[in-house]
Each structure stands twice: as structure tokens, then as C-alpha cells.
Amino acid sequence: KNEVEQSPQNLTAQEGEFITINCSYSVGISALHWLQQHPGGGIVSLFMLSSGKKKHGRLIATINIQEKHSSLHITASHPRDSAVYICAVEASGGSNYKLTFGKGTLLTVNP
Amino acid sequence: EAGVAQSPRYKIIEKRQSVAFWCNPISGHATLYWYQQILGQGPKLLIQFQNNGVVDDSQLPKDRFSAERLKGVDSTLKIQPAKLEDSAVYLCASSLDWDRGLYEQYFGPGTRLTVT
Numbered sequence: 001k002n003e004v005e006q007s008p009q010n011l012t013a014q015e016g017e018f019i020t021i022n023c024s025y026s027v028g029i030s031a032l033h034w035l036q037q038h039p040g041g042g043i044v045s046l047f048m049l050s051s052g053k054k055k056h057g058r059l060i061a062t063i064n065i066q067e068k069h070s071s072l073h074i075t076a077s078h079p080r081d082s083a084v085y086i087c088a089v090e091a092s093g094g095s096n097y098k099l100t101f102g103k104g105t106l107l108t109v110n111p
Numbered sequence: 112e113a114g115v116a117q118s119p120r121y122k123i124i125e126k127r128q129s130v131a132f133w134c135n136p137i138s139g140h141a142t143l144y145w146y147q148q149i150l151g152q153g154p155k156l157l158i159q160f161q162n163n164g165v166v167d168d169s170q171l172p173k174d175r176f177s178a179e180r181l182k183g184v185d186s187t188l189k190i191q192p193a194k195l196e197d198s199a200v201y202l203c204a205s206s207l208d209w210d211r212g213l214y215e216q217y218f219g220p221g222t223r224l225t226v227t
Binding site for chain 2: 042
């Protein structure tokens with residue numbers, strides 16, 4: 001079992017819909033990252049959070065440390081949001097800051 | 112601020128050939144990471160440098176992969192000889208520091224390697 005599991009693997013939505021992508025992890029963490037990867041492009045960091053909730057524009061990220069679960073929400077989705085969204089965790093207690101990545105969720109938003 | 116630069120963007124080689132990738136991190140970033148991302152999977156850390164020293168290379172296939180970061184700035188990742196299963200996107204990332212954690216990593220555009 002992977003340390004970081006994302007669901008769904010693929011998601012297709014219509015423009016304007018509310019999107020939720022989930023991430024569950026099995027280890028204690030000091031931080032969780034949500035990243036965005038466009039086809040053929042590099043990876044962009046969206047959020048880094050260790051508790052609660054963060055909001056940036058139409059994107060909202062939440063984390064529940066007790067339940068080892070995080071969600072990424074996109075409100076009023078747009079075709080330009082189409083990308084792979086990757087969850088990554090930094091395990092706590094170690095001496096090295098190393099990210100463990102999920103496999104990603106491919107989001108396609110149709111006009 | 113310039114981002115993380117990588118070259119080449121694409122490379123096609125035959126198995127058993129050698130290949131090298133180059134990365135220039137964001138100026139002032141002490142920590143540099145090389146990741147391998149196979150299609151359909153998340154990135155996997157190959158090696159992490161702090162300045163010009165290696166912090167973690169536990170997942171680097173050392174029989175064929177090597178990396179260096181001379182002078183603590185640019186880095187090169189080499190594969191010799193390449194195998195079919197090395198086909199992947201190789202991502203370079205940098206961050207300000209590492210030992211205090213919670214530093215964002217900034218990723219380059221990646222190099223897409225195809226081994227035929």
C-alpha cells in the first residue's frame with residue numbers, strides 16, 4: 001500500500017462545477033503539499049499546509065491531521081484548471097525533509 | 112526571479128547509450144532535488160543535495176545513475192547505460208533549505224527521456 005493515496009485517479013467535470021480531490025496518508029507528517037502539473041509542463045506548488053485550511057483564489061485546501069486526510073477543492077472550475085493534481089507529504093520525525101508523492105489525479109474540465 | 116532551468120527538454124536514446132541532464136536551481140537555493148516520474152505515477156526522489164553534499168541518495172540506482180553538484184549550484188544527472196525502464200520525466204527542484212523543513216520546492220520543466 002502506498003503511503004499516499006489519492007482519489008479519484010481521473011475526474012471529468014463541466015465548467016463551473018465544484019471539484020474535490022482527496023488525499024489520504026498513512027504516516028505522521030509535518031506538512032502536506034498540493035501540487036499542479038500541466039501536460040508537458042513542470043510542477044507548481046499550490047499549497048503547503050500542516051493544519052486547518054488555506055485558500056487562494058478559487059482553490060481551497062483542507063487537512064485533518066487526526067484522520068490523516070486532506071482535500072483540494074476548486075470552485076467554479078474552468079478548462080484552464082485541467083491538469084494533474086498531486087498530493088505530497090513530508091514525514092515527521094525524520095532528519096531529512098523529503099516528500100512522498102501520490103500518483104496524482106487527472107482533472108479534465110470541459111467547456 | 113528566474114525559475115529552475117533544465118536542459119534538454121526532450122531526449123531520445125537507444126538502450127545501453129549514455130545520457131546527461133543539466134539543472135540550474137533558483138539563485139540562493141541551497142537544496143537541490145532530482146526526481147524520476149514514470150508515466151502515471153508521482154515523482155520519486157532520486158537524490159537530494161544540500162549545497163554540494165549529498166543528503167539522500169537511497170533510491171538512486173547507483174550502478175547506472177550518478178549525479179553531482181559541483182560548487183553547490185548547477186547539477187548534472189547521468190545515466191550510463193540506459194535501460195528501457197528509465198523512460199520517464201526527470202524533474203529537478205530546489206528549495207531555500209531543508210533541515211528546518213516546511214520549505215517549498217520549486218520545480219523545473221523536466222526532461223522527458225525516451226529509451227528505445
